[in-house]
Amino acid sequence: MSPVLHIAANELRLMARARVAQLAIALVVILSAVAALTAISQGRESQEIRSRFQAQADREFDGQPARHPHRMVHYGHFVFRPLPALAGFDPGVDAFTGSTLFLEGHRQNSANFGDVRQSSLLVRFGQLTPAFVIQALGPLVLIFLGFGAIARERDSGLLRLHFTQGVRAGQVVLGKAAALSVVAGLILAPALGALAWLTLVGGAAPVAALTLAAGYAAYLLVWVLATTSISALAPSSRTALASLVAAWALSAILAPRLATDIALLAAPQPTRLETDIAIQRDLKEIGDSHNPDDPYFNAFRASVLKTYGVARVEDLPVNYRGLIAMEGERLTSSLFERYAERQFADQRRQSGLALALGLVSPTLAVRSLSMAASGTDLEGHRRFLRQAEAYRYAIVQRLNRLQVERLTFSDDSKRNSDPEAGRRVRIDPGAWRQTPDFIYRPASTTEALGAATPGLLLLGGWLALAGGLAWAASRRLERAGA
Amino acid sequence: MSRLGQELRLFLRQRLAVPTLALLALLAAVSVAAGVTEIRRQAETIARIQPLQAAEEAVVAAWVSRDGDAGNAAYYTFHATWDRPSALAFAALGQRDVAPYVLRVRALALESQIHEGETYNAELALPGRFDWAFVLTFLAPLILIVLLHDLISGEREAGRLQALQAAGGRAGLWTRRAGLRAGLVFVAVAAPFVAGAAVSGAQAVEVLGVLAVAGLYLLFWTLVCLGVGALGRSSVANGAVLAATWVVLTLVLPALAHIAINSANPVRQGVELTLAQREAVHAGWDKPKDATLAAFFKVHPEWRDTPPVTSGFHWKWYYAFQHLGDLSVADPVRAYRRGLESRDAWTARVGLVLPAVGLQTTLHRMAGTDLAAQLAYQDRIRAFHERLRRFYYPYIFNETPFREGDFAKAPRWAEGD
Numbered sequence: 070m071s072p073v074l075h076i077a078a079n080e081l082r083l084m085a086r087a088r089v090a091q092l093a094i095a096l097v098v099i100l101s102a103v104a105a106l107t108a109i110s111q112g113r114e115s116q117e118i119r120s121r122f123q124a125q126a127d128r129e130f131d132g133q134p135a136r137h138p139h140r141m142v143h144y145g146h147f148v149f150r151p152l153p154a155l156a157g158f159d160p161g162v163d164a165f166t167g168s169t170l171f172l173e174g175h176r177q178n179s180a181n182f183g184d185v186r187q188s189s190l191l192v193r194f195g196q197l198t199p200a201f202v203i204q205a206l207g208p209l210v211l212i213f214l215g216f217g218a219i220a221r222e223r224d225s226g227l228l229r230l231h232f233t234q235g236v237r238a239g240q241v242v243l244g245k246a247a248a249l250s251v252v253a254g255l256i257l258a259p260a261l262g263a264l265a266w267l268t269l270v271g272g273a274a275p276v277a278a279l280t281l282a283a284g285y286a287a288y289l290l291v292w293v294l295a296t297t298s299i300s301a302l303a304p305s306s307r308t309a310l311a312s313l314v315a316a317w318a319l320s321a322i323l324a325p326r327l328a329t330d331i332a333l334l335a336a337p338q339p340t341r342l343e344t345d346i347a348i349q350r351d352l353k354e355i356g357d358s359h360n361p362d363d364p365y366f367n368a369f370r371a372s373v374l375k376t377y378g379v380a381r382v383e384d385l386p387v388n389y390r391g392l393i394a395m396e397g398e399r400l401t402s403s404l405f406e407r408y409a410e411r412q413f414a415d416q417r418r419q420s421g422l423a424l425a426l427g428l429v430s431p432t433l434a435v436r437s438l439s440m441a442a443s444g445t446d447l448e449g450h451r452r453f454l455r456q457a458e459a460y461r462y463a464i465v466q467r468l469n470r471l472q473v474e475r476l477t478f479s480d481d482s483k484r485n486s487d488p489e490a491g492r493r494v495r496i497d498p499g500a501w502r503q504t505p506d507f508i509y510r511p512a513s514t515t516e517a518l519g520a521a522t523p524g525l526l527l528l529g530g531w532l533a534l535a536g537g538l539a540w541a542a543s544r545r546l547e548r549a550g551a
Numbered sequence: 552m553s554r555l556g557q558e559l560r561l562f563l564r565q566r567l568a569v570p571t572l573a574l575l576a577l578l579a580a581v582s583v584a585a586g587v588t589e590i591r592r593q594a595e596t597i598a599r600i601q602p603l604q605a606a607e608e609a610v611v612a613a614w615v616s617r618d619g620d621a622g623n624a625a626y627y628t629f630h631a632t633w634d635r636p637s638a639l640a641f642a643a644l645g646q647r648d649v650a651p652y653v654l655r656v657r658a659l660a661l662e663s664q665i666h667e668g669e670t671y672n673a674e675l676a677l678p679g680r681f682d683w684a685f686v687l688t689f690l691a692p693l694i695l696i697v698l699l700h701d702l703i704s705g706e707r708e709a710g711r712l713q714a715l716q717a718a719g720g721r722a723g724l725w726t727r728r729a730g731l732r733a734g735l736v737f738v739a740v741a742a743p744f745v746a747g748a749a750v751s752g753a754q755a756v757e758v759l760g761v762l763a764v765a766g767l768y769l770l771f772w773t774l775v776c777l778g779v780g781a782l783g784r785s786s787v788a789n790g791a792v793l794a795a796t797w798v799v800l801t802l803v804l805p806a807l808a809h810i811a812i813n814s815a816n817p818v819r820q821g822v823e824l825t826l827a828q829r830e831a832v833h834a835g836w837d838k839p840k841d842a843t844l845a846a847f848f849k850v851h852p853e854w855r856d857t858p859p860v861t862s863g864f865h866w867k868w869y870y871a872f873q874h875l876g877d878l879s880v881a882d883p884v885r886a887y888r889r890g891l892e893s894r895d896a897w898t899a900r901v902g903l904v905l906p907a908v909g910l911q912t913t914l915h916r917m918a919g920t921d922l923a924a925q926l927a928y929q930d931r932i933r934a935f936h937e938r939l940r941r942f943y944y945p946y947i948f949n950e951t952p953f954r955e956g957d958f959a960k961a962p963r964w965a966e967g968d
Contacts, residue, residue, distance in 0.1 A: 089791070100803065107810055122822055129830065134837055144833045147826060162673035165649065169822055171663070171829075179668040182821040185649050185676065186668070187891060188813060189898035189922050190915055191908065193679040194805035201806070209798060213791055307787050311567075311697065314794055322689055323578075325678035330585045332675055340596055341670045342631070342653045346603050359614045416672045423675060440674070447674045485863035 072236045076244025080218060081251060090214050097210045097256055101202045105158075105263035108198045109271075112157035119149040119168060123507075131502045135495040137484065138471040139394065145173030146464060148507040150180070150453040153444035154273035158263055158281065159200035161445025164192065170454070172461035174468075175398060177405045179341060180454065199260040200439050203285050204432055205321045207256045208292040212313040214252055215296035218245040219546070220306035228546075238301075238546035242539055246297040253289040260285065274514045280442045280521055287528045288435040294535035298542035324430035328423035336419045338412065348404050358397055369396055383478055390481045391473030395466060402462045409458065413451050420447060427527040434531060438524025444512050448520055452512060460507045471500055558731050567697060575686075575694045576739040582686045583747035586641035589680070590751065593652055597633045600653055604631040612958045619952030622866025625943040629655035632935055632964045634928040637919040638753035639761065642744060643684035643911075645920025649676050656932060658939045660873040662828040662880055665929055665936075666821065683744050684914045687765055688907050689801055691740050692772040696793040698732045699776035701786035708786060725777070733773040737766060760917060768910045801907040808901045808908065816894045820887035824880045831879035835872025840865075847871035850878065854948040866947050874940065888926065895922045938962040 084090040126147035133144060150168045152160075167180030185192055195201050219241065222228040231241060264282055267273040296313055303309035339347075356365025370382065373392055382389040427434035440446035472481070480490040512520070562568050611627045634652040651669040679685065703725065706712045715724065741762055748758045779792050835843055840860050844867070848855040851874075860868050902909030915921035942962050946953050 093795070103807075111810075111814070118819065122826070125826065129826070133833075136836070140833070140836055144829070147829075162677055165673035165676050167668055169825075171825070179670070181666045181668050181825070183649075183668070183673075184813070186646065186925070187818050187821065187894070188809070189895045190645055190911055191805055191809040191812065191898050191901070193911075194809060194908070195802060197803075197806035197810055205802060206798065209794075213795065217787070307701075307790065310787060310790050310794075314693075314790075318690070318693055326681040326685060329675040329678055330589075330681040332672075334585070334588065337592065338670060338672070340600075340653055341651065341667070342600055342655055343596075343603065344670065345655070346600075346607055349607060353610060357614070412670060416674075419672050420674050447672065450673060488863065491863045 072240045073244045073247065076231075076236070076241055077247035077251075080245055080248035084214060084248070084252070093210050093213055094252060094255055097202065097206055098259060100197070100206065101199060101256065101259040102262075104197045104202045105199045105259050108160065109157040109263060109266065112152055112160065113271075115168075116152040116156075119151060122147070122169070123149045123151075127506050130504065133498055133501050135498050137494045138391075138468045138476070138496060138500075139174075141501060142174035142394075142465050142468050145171055146461075146507070147171055148457050148460065148509075150450070151509050151511070153449065153511055154267050154271040155264075155277060155281070155443035156445050157267050157271065158198070158260070159439045159443040159445055160196065160198055161440035161443055162447055162450060163445050164188075164196065166447075166450045170457050172457060172464070174394075174465045175401045177409075177458065177461075180450075199263050200436075200443075203256065203260055203289065204435055204439070207253070207289055208317050208321065208432075209314075210256060211249055211253060211289065211292045211296050212310070212317060215245070215249045215293070216300050216310040216313050217306040218249065218297060219301040220303055220309045224306060237543075239540075239543040242297055242301055242543045242546065245300070246293050246539065249293045249297060250290065253286075253293050257282075257285060257289060274517070276514050277442045277444070277517050280518060280525070281439060284435055284438045284442065284521070284525060284528060287532050288431060291431050291528070291531045291535045294532075294539045298535070298538040301542040301546050320430040321432045324426050324433055325436070328426040328430075328433060331426070332419040332422040335422055336415055338415050338419075344408055344412070348401070348408055351404050352401060355400055358393065366393070366396075369393075385478065387473045388476045388478045388481050390478060391469055391471075391476065394472060395469040398462070398465050398469060402458075405458060409454065416447060416451075424523060424527075427524070431528065431531040434524050434527035436524075438521045438528060441520035441524060442517055444517055446520060449512060453509060456509060457507070464504055467504060471496060475500075555727060555731065558727055562728070562731060562735075571694055571697050572735055572739045575691065575736065576743065578690055579683060579686050579740045580743040580746075582681050582683045583641065583743040585680070586644060586682045587747050587750055589644060590636045590641040593636050593647065597635060597653060600631055600633070604629070604655070608958060612955050615953065616955040616958075619954055620866075621943060621946030621951065621953035622869065624953040624958070625658040625866075625870065625939075625947065627657075628958070628961070629657055630935070630939060630961065630964065631655050632932050634924075634931075638751045639748065639757055639918040640920050641747050641751050642682060642761065643914040643918040643920055644680045644682045645915040645918065646922060646925050647920050648680055650925045650928075652928075654932065656936050656939070658870065658873075658936070658943045660828065660832050660876045661933065661936045662824060662877050662884065663832075665932055666825065683747065684911060684918075687740055687768065687914075688910050691736060691769060692797055692801070693794075694739075695733065695736050695769065695772045695776055696790065696797060698736065699729060699773065700780065700789040700793050702729060702732075702777070703780050704784065704786040704789055729773060729777055733769055737769050740769075741765060757917065761914065764910060764913050764917075768906055771906045800905060804905055805901070805908050808898075808905070812894055812897045812901070816890050816897065818887060818890035818894070820883045820890060824883035824887060827883065828876050828880045832873060832876030835869075835876065838872070840868045843868060843872050843875065846875055850874070851944070854944065857948040858950065870940075870944070870947055891922060891926065935962065935964055 126149075130144075130146055133141065148170050150166075150170075152163065156163055164184035167183040169182055170180045171178045195205065219228065222231075228241070232238070261282055264273075264278045268275050268278045295316070299313050300306070300309045303312060356369075357363045358366055360366075370389075373385070373389065374380065374382070377385050379385055424433060424437050427437065437446070441448070475496050476494050480493045484491045484494045608628060611624070615623045615627060632654050636647065636652070640647065649669065649671055651667065654665075654667060656664050701708075703712070706715055744761065744765075745758060748761075775796060776793060779789050779796070784792070844860065854867075857867070898908065899912050902912040912921070916923065939962055942960070945951060946957070
């Protein structure tokens with residue numbers, strides 16, 4: 070047997086006999102399995118609830134009675150953000166963003182009923198998901214089982230014995246790291262099972278699942294190498310434990326919160342209320358539809374009359390009120406889009422700043438990769454918001470067009486005073502059924518991988534760093550042992 | 552006293568002592584600074600929205616008062632509400648980063664307005680804020696573990712234990728040493744808090760309350776450290792056992808409790824009630840006006856004898872079915888609220904067993920930044936909305952013109968609301 074394998078096998082035998090090691094591994098594997106099972110079942114349950122609500126909303130929209138089309142513009146529509154298959158592995162920001170959006174004319178509502186506002190402050194302790202178990206607890210188990218791997222043997226003089234038998238320091242480090250990698254494999258196993266299940270049964274993209282598996286394997290490998298190296302470099306096993314736990318606390322506990330505060334401080338965002346007011350103000354500057362002498366809407370009327378070659382709006386072949394509604398919607402929507410894109414850009418800058426702290430925390434790097442590959446990052450929510458806005462605009466304008474084409478100007482103008490006209494402006498509900506349903510287009514695999522790339526690169530950097538550390542530790546051990 | 556001074560000199564001479572305490576003090580100071588900055592920013596936002604809101608109201612007033620239609624006034628005028636942070640909020644920001652602390656409402660159906668969310672970066676909200684409560688709950692115990700895990704075992708490993716015991720120190724010595732270290736940790740974490748509280752103008756009673764809770768929490772961890780240390784294992788083993796205990800008590804069990812509580816108390820009523828409320832409100836357009844008004848007059852008999860609605864559209868009828876829409880979902884609204892409160896109550900119960908959860912619950916309650924505070928803000932908005940409706944109703948039902956001067960008479964959000 071090669072010395073490396075020999076050392077690894079010995080270390081594993083030792084771990085298998087130690088009660089603490091058994092307990093730690095069993096605990097994290099059980100926890101990981103529990104997390105995977107609950108996350109998958111919760112994910113499936115909330116997906117079922119959302120599709121049931123979506124079906125209900127679609128049914129209710131289609132089932133509305135004969136109405137004035139503008140009534141339907143205000144009746145609006147509810148859309149629900151579907152949960153991606155891999156949310157069962159890493160729900161990401163799902164609980165922190167509302168999952169339902171009410172779409173109506175000339176208003177842009179917020180996505181509501183996210184779990185975070187419906188939960189007690191326990192939600193801030195972290196959610197028990199396979200991703201959380203590996204990100205936060207996995208490294209800790211590796212540290213507990215590995216901090217003494219080399220330090221202990223140096224304390225007891227065993228290391229010197231190895232060296233006199235001709236074993237090289239590099240082989241010792243490699244062997245110990247190999248043994249610890251087996252532990253990492255055990256920690257990873259339930260999560261890999263969950264990924265396999267989500268791919269085979271849940272229909273998740275295999276490439277995304279493989280990216281997740283590779284990312285988490287790399288993450289744990291970073292900790293395996295760091296633990297082994299520190300165990301070789303530290304003057305005593307106690308110091309090794311202290312510095313490793315400190316590094317873990319910095320990476321997994323401190324850095325994510327610090328990143329949040331730094332990013333928010335550097336790039337604060339306006340509140341929703343201020344944005345609403347700003348949009349109203351901008352709108353008023355373009356044109357005020359309540360003002361009969363407003364220059365913008367006067368010009369609009371003039372251009373409509375010119376297009377149709379008539380002198381009065383009453384003579385138009387179409388319903389002028391509908392045209393006004395369409396023009397108004399066009400204006401508000403363009404403002405909504407401008408403000409939303411500005412907000413998205415702000416958020417991207419914030420997230421970018423936070424990810425930059427991945428330079429000091431591999432946990433931040435793997436978290437970013439994990440959410441991106443699972444499709445549960447903020448970009449996924451933004452994709453939903455953007456598609457929902459496009460859908461909102463499409464159905465509102467479709468309804469407005471019905472008002473333009475199916476209603477006469479004279480009926481529409483006296484619908485409240487003349488009961489007959491009031492009856493005629495209610496159009497056949499078949500039009501509601503013909504309105505297309507909202508179909509969410511999730512990120513393509515290419516897009517998901519693109520979003521995962523920064524995290525992947527950062528992790529690659531960490532892996533190289535950890536490898537370099539292991540090499541340096543071997544060199545130093547070699548010199549000290551000789 | 553001189554004995555304690557002696558111990559202090561001994562302790563501070565240790566390699567890890569000063570850097571560890573300084574690190575904790577620094578983190579606590581940064582967290583307090585971050586919290587104070589955030590709360591100041593929120594207070595500035597609240598101050599900033601009021602002139603913005605007034606300007607918008609003036610624009611509405613300008614065109615509405617031309618024909619004095621009270622229905623338009625009620626429809627187009629938004630009314631700002633806000634939830635001012637308490638003096639202790641800087642220490643435990645809680646839900647204030649995800650729940651709106653400024654919200655505008657109109658006299659229309661409330662249930663489609665009150666659940667509106669705030670815009671925030673969910674990726675940043677996910678890990679939570681770096682506030683003082685976080686430093687105390689998560690980091691202070693780790694620092695205690697660093698300083699206390701080798702209290703006895705360290706002396707044994709250095710070969711001094713027997714000499715120390717023989718010198719007759721016995722229990723007094725260890726109490727003194729442990730007390731000294733725990734006390735220094737308390738000072739390191741508490742001093743920045745007291746400074747922050749002074750800047751924020753918190754009352755002495757509140758500050759003492761927080762300090763008492765913090766002291767109890769640190770006492771718990773001190774006792775855990777001493778208990779593990781008394782088992783006579785090596786320093787390394789103590790360190791590992793204590794770190795594992797910390798992980799289980801502050802990460803694993805709270806996360807498990809969260810799953811258990813949320814699945815035992817499902818709250819789907821939020822979405823259900825908004826869907827149902829929309830149906831109820833919009834069905835109002837298709838129902839006979841007399842039936843709608845009759846139902847409304849049951850709740851508001853004072854408007855029964857106002858002129859009847861004859862035309863195709865009248866604001867009376869419109870605002871009547873808006874309010875009836877809210878009333879139609881009163882039961883799911885209560886059920887939703889009960890579900891949320893039950894989650895909160897279970898969390899408080901978990902807090903009796905898990906110190907970290909108990910500490911967080913208590914601190915956020917004291918700071919008024921928890922779920923209960925959010926619900927209380929919603930209650931105030933409900934009461935304010937009621938006042939708004941009752942303000943507009945006389946104009947609408949008596950068909951009194953709404954003039955420019957009437958805008959100033961509308962109810963204003965007050966801190967005492």
